[in-house]
Amino acid sequence: MAESIGGKIRNVLVGILIGMLVLAFAVWGVNDMFTPGARNAVATVGDTEISTAEFDTLFSRELERINSERPESLTNQQAYDQGLQNQVLQGMITNAVVKIDADDLGVGVNQSIARREIENIPAFQNELTGKFDENKLNQALNRARITREQFENDTLSSLRSQQTIPAITGGLVAPADYAALQYKFLTEQRRASVLTLSQNAVAEPEIPSDEVLKSYIDDNAARYMAPEYRRFSLIRVEPFDYTEDLEIEPEQVKESFDYRVSTGTIGSPETRSVALITTADEETAKEAVAQLQTGTEPELVASSLGLDAPDVYENVRRNGLVDPATSTAAFELSKGDARAVLGGLGSWNAVYVQDITPAVVPDFEASKDEIEQELLEAKALDAIYDLTADIEDARLDNLPLIEIAEQVNVPMSEYPFVDRRGTTQDGIRMGGFSAIPGIAADDKILRTLFTSDLGYETDLFETSTGGYAMIRVDDIIDSTMRPFEEVREQALTAYQNQQRSDALRSKATELTQRVRDGESLQALKDELGEAADISQTGLVRTNPPQFLGPQVTVGLFDGRVGDVVRGPGPDQMTQQIAKLESITASQDGLAGTYLDVLQQQATSAISNDIQNAYQSAIIKKNPVQQYPNQIRSVLGLTTEN
Missing domain, CATH: 1.20.5 (Single alpha-helices involved in coiled-coils or other helix-helix interfaces)
Structure with missing residues (x-):
């Protein structure tokens, strides 16, 4: 109880x-x-979560990339409305699928391999030493706003994908018969009659009244707006600001020259063609050498001694052979000479130099100025990188632009009102000079200027010439409608052209129906006189005619014999009506390069289909669950009910 x-x-x-x-x-x-789902995930693939933090990072990175290419920045809401979140999420789901399969297959890549891959990327190697440069990597990551850990993880994921995907599609080759059918489709001959109408086929439009023209301007206001102008302040540090004050020692230039020659960056190093006959003992190796020195071909020497066929290395560089002792001997011998060498693995080799291609060394005097300039620019970039760290520190202290400029000892320039092209209200384009480009020559500066808010001081961003800048928008003159008298002639021309185009399209539509009802193109040509032209043309998909409009070309390739198609011609103020007269299948056989190319294209298409099926199969075993409200919450948008 x-x-x-x-x-x-x-x-x-x-x-x-x-x-x-x-x-x-x-x-x-x-x-x-x-409730179902995880609060810190925007989606799950089976038991794998796609975290809100990771999604937020990738979405922001992609949006920043898109905005860097647009005259006006998209907000999170605008990007969401255009479906950017779906693109980002789909990529993350695909990566999750590959990861799941890689885990199932036991595909592993450790962090050290990823780091070695990063160190081998040419963009991160020092121009002088040719070795991995930590500063170059940090500069690139800083520009891309990516942490070292994120970059290493992305590299790790990419390496796993490179091992997983080929396992699915490796060895895939499309059948030759499939490529042959594709070839016949691409090379079939089509013939058509084409009637081209000029603007003379319709009456000249009447001159509109000012009221009609004003209404047309209102309907097409964007064409007749004065541009937006912005006045701004700018901190800008560029390599060309520093190169004149820097010096490079002559020894550094010569050292860089020698290194570039040795690596083949400039000129070309000595190469040799070498034959190696592997033997079991020194005596046999020396006997092979004796025969080689008489001029006997290496293959015959190996055969006469009952040895395996020789290994032949064409155009190898110094130290290009795997065995150091063999490689050293190969570059000590003269052409046609041979030597017996004990290899590192205990076997004897008869080393025979078949040919020598001498090194091509460029003239140092002719190259030194260019090399010195490159080294100066690299040194200037290092100086700029150190300076940008100071600017970033000052920025974190919330100092205004003028105080940042004073603290880091760089000039702050104040610019007059300019439009999106970098042109002042007086029509002066601020292009600068070839050696010192102005803001009009740097679209990154102009794009940042016209996507920033009034009074806002931007973060430090990279310019088109490899420097860095910060901008503050000081004033804005909004875009306004130009006075009617200023745009009247421009609008009149556009209005009449639209009237001509509409009338010509209506005329062509009417004539097309008459051809479909049985009239010939020649009869229409006779009726229209010089306002029309008629021609015969042949069409092949691999080389479509240039004098046909795209809409007409597609219609003729998709149509059957007797079909009539219409569309704009390739020239302004023209319309075309075409009738497909015949289709003749190609009788040519497929072989050689054409067969290889078409097989590769077909193989690629089949590979894509297999990869899609592979992804679908994994998703079937690991269902995808998305959380739209979580996505909207991460992006700071109102949650939908």
């Missing part, structure tokens, strides 16, 4: 405790604790 009462009390207490916890979770917003 006592145990029963004690059990009931415990049950009541547990119920109260759970109720208090649920209430607490509700008060603090933790209302997903007992």
